[in-house]
Amino acid sequence: MKTKYTLFLLLFSFVFSYAQEVENRFLQNKILSKEVCYLESQVKSFRTAPPIWEEDFGGGFPADWTVYTSNTAGGVSLCPWVWSNDGSWGYWNTNQGTSAAAAINSTTASNGFLISDADSANHYAYGQPSGTTYQYIDSYFTTTAIDLSSYSAVNLEFEHVFRYNNLGNTAFTPPTVSVSSDSISWTNYLVNGSITNNTQSLNPEILSLNISSVAANQSTVYIRIGWTARCYFWMIDDMKIVESPDNAISSSNEVIGGYWVDYLNYPALGPNTMIGLDYTHTPITQLTNHPYSFEAFIKNDGVATQHTVLKYDVSGPSTASGTSPVIVLDTQEDSIFVATPPFGDANTPIGSYKVDIWGEADSAGAGQVITMTDIYSKDIDITDYIYAKDLGE
Numbered sequence: 001m002k003t004k005y006t007l008f009l010l011l012f013s014f015v016f017s018y019a020q021e022v023e024n025r026f027l028q029n030k031i032l033s034k035e036v037c038y039l040e041s042q043v044k045s046f047r048t049a050p051p052i053w054e055e056d057f058g059g060g061f062p063a064d065w066t067v068y069t070s071n072t073a074g075g076v077s078l079c080p081w082v083w084s085n086d087g088s089w090g091y092w093n094t095n096q097g098t099s100a101a102a103a104i105n106s107t108t109a110s111n112g113f114l115i116s117d118a119d120s121a122n123h124y125a126y127g128q129p130s131g132t133t134y135q136y137i138d139s140y141f142t143t144t145a146i147d148l149s150s151y152s153a154v155n156l157e158f159e160h161v162f163r164y165n166n167l168g169n170t171a172f173t174p175p176t177v178s179v180s181s182d183s184i185s186w187t188n189y190l191v192n193g194s195i196t197n198n199t200q201s202l203n204p205e206i207l208s209l210n211i212s213s214v215a216a217n218q219s220t221v222y223i224r225i226g227w228t229a230r231c232y233f234w235m236i237d238d239m240k241i242v243e244s245p246d247n248a249i250s251s252s253n254e255v256i257g258g259y260w261v262d263y264l265n266y267p268a269l270g271p272n273t274m275i276g277l278d279y280t281h282t283p284i285t286q287l288t289n290h291p292y293s294f295e296a297f298i299k300n301d302g303v304a305t306q307h308t309v310l311k312y313d314v315s316g317p318s319t320a321s322g323t324s325p326v327i328v329l330d331t332q333e334d335s336i337f338v339a340t341p342p343f344g345d346a347n348t349p350i351g352s353y354k355v356d357i358w359g360e361a362d363s364a365g366a367g368q369v370i371t372m373t374d375i376y377s378k379d380i381d382i383t384d385y386i387y388a389k390d391l392g393e
Contacts, residue, residue, distance in 0.1 A: 052154065053146050054240035057083055058111035066142045072171065072228065073135040077125035079118045081141040081226070085109075088233040090119020091130065097123055105203045106159040106237035113237035114141070118229040130231055136171045139234075140226030142183070146241065149219040153212045153244035153303050153331075156223060159204035163232040165197045173228035179211045181218040187211075194252065204237070210244055210301050210332060248302035249329075251310070251359040251373040256380065258293030261338050266290060281381045281388035287344035292380070294322070294343070298359040298373065299334035306361035306371065310337035316353030329361075344382065353380050 055062065061083040069080045086100035087093065093101035097120065104113050116139040119130075126133035148154055156177065166172040174192040189209055195201050215221040227234060253260070256278050263276030282292075294312040310324040324337040337359070359373040381388075 049155075049242035049245065051240040051242050052148065052151060054238075055143075056108040056111065056238050057113055058108065060112065061114065062143070064144045068138065068140045068142075068226075070138040071135055072138060075125070075135045077121045077135055077137060079116055079121040079137040079139040079229075081114050081116050081139060083112050084115045085112055086115075087235070088115070088117050088119055089124075090117060090231065090233065091123040091128060092119050092231055093233075101233075102203070104159065104161045104235040104237055106235075108238055113235055115233060115235045116227065116229070117233050119231040119233060122230060134230040136166075136228050136230045138173075138226070138228050140224055142222055142224040145183075145220040145222060147219050148215050148221050148241065149217055151243055152216050153210075154215050155242050155244045155301075156207075156209045156211050156215075156239070157242060158207055158236055158239040160191075160207060160234065160236045161201050161203040161205060162192065162195070162234040163198070163200040164192075164195075164227075164229055165231060166229070167192075167197050171228065172230070173226075175227050175234055176225070177207075177209060178224040179214040180222045180224070181214060181220055183220075183222045186224065187214045208248075208301070211241075212244060213332065215241075245302050246304045247306065247361070247363045247369050247371040248300075249298055249306055249308060249359050249361045249371050249373055250301050251296045251298050251357070251376065254294075254296040254357050254376040254378075256292050256294055256355060256357075256378060258290075258295060258338075258342075260295045260297075260336050262293035262295065262342070277389065278378075279387060279389050280379065281383050281386045282344075283383055283385050283387060284346065284348065284350060286387070287348060287382060288346045291342035291344035292355075294339040294355070294357050296337055296357060296359065296376070297334050298327075298329070298337050298361075300329035300331055300361070302363075302371070303331050304363045305330055306363055308335075308337070308359060308361040310339045310357070310359055312339050312343075312358075313356045314343055314353055315356075317349035317351035348382055350382050350384060353382065354378075355380060 067080045069078045071077055087103040088101045089097055091097045118137055122134040162175050174190050177189045177191050178186040180186045191207055257276045259276035296310055298308050300306045306329045307326050308329050309326055312322050314320040320343045322339045322341055324339045327335050355378045356375050358375045361371045363369040
């Protein structure tokens with residue numbers, strides 16, 4: 001009995017340590033480059049249900065919604081959300097604030113949208129250089145109560161575009177959606193995805209966020225949207241709440257270097273503990289010992305249980321494909337997936353390749369209803385001697 005008990009403790013210790021390491025890598029990756037908050041990191045493309053509730057801002061800023069803004073340093077610059085037809089008037093909008101930058105390219109952009117223009121607020125209050133003059137500003141708006149008492153599964157959707165440069169700073173709060181049934185206790189969802197510093201999101205990026213755990217079957221639901229930022233902008237349009245789809249999955253935090261799982265196969269010390277990173281150029285000699293490993297988080301955003309796999313295709317001087325073992329995901333459950341086989345060895349031709357990675361799910365497990373995520377694509381090069389990692393990736 002003592003031997004079995006000792007073995008159990010050793011096994012438990014390993015599993016706990018591995019789970020802690022994955023969590024640490026997830027948080028570290030979120031700060032460095034890339035979801036108490038839930039991180040929603042991918043555009044969802046399954047917007048098909050008719051809206052339960054919607055707002056396209058054709059009548060301006062809703063008169064009964066509330067706005068909150070506060071300068072965290074006690075300064076004079078403030079940044080309330082406002083209705084507009086213009087993009088950012090900030091200094092860093094490519095023309096030093098002499099005219100408005102491009103607006104959001106949303107479905108109903110022509111009748112106006114909402115914008116939080118932190119760059120403009122700080123620039124016109126303090127001027128340049130922004131590194132010493134700009135201050136962090138809270139900028140939020142909140143809807144009135146929405147009745148969802150007749151709906152057991154709901155998604156919040158909207159179109160948006162944003163940019164920031166202080167991800168990883170404790171004073172910065174990334175784009176966040178908060179949901180409440182009483183306007184007192186809030187559940188927060190980060191919606192900045194995998195956007196890195198000084199990089200604009202898609203214009204527009206389409207968000208579909210399952211808020212059923214807070215909002216389903218509730219007679220009063222409040223939506224609060226905002227961030228704490230010092231520069232750049234966030235624009236939002238065409239908000240709606242729809243019934244959650246039966247079948248929907250999303251992928252996030254896709255990697256090609258085995259950052260989440262495969263790194264465990266390669267011991268390292270000192271600076272080399274940051275193994276499993278994505279490299280855009282890899283020498284053939286390195287691939288012989290450490291081939292590409294394609295991994296991702298996949299989440300079940302639908303109502304039905306999903307039999308889910310991660311797949312990849314490689315095209316170039318040679319081709320390859322692979323898939324992960326099936327993992328059954330319940331609604332709102334996610335997991336790390338590793339596709340096999342890994343790609344690359346001593347016989348792989350040198351040259352440029354394209355990698356496509358996506359998730360695929362079958363709600364019945366029998367090939368009846370197939371759901372796919374958006375495809376994540378990445379260009380890589382297998383070289384004679386060169387190692388390279390692109391800035392921001």
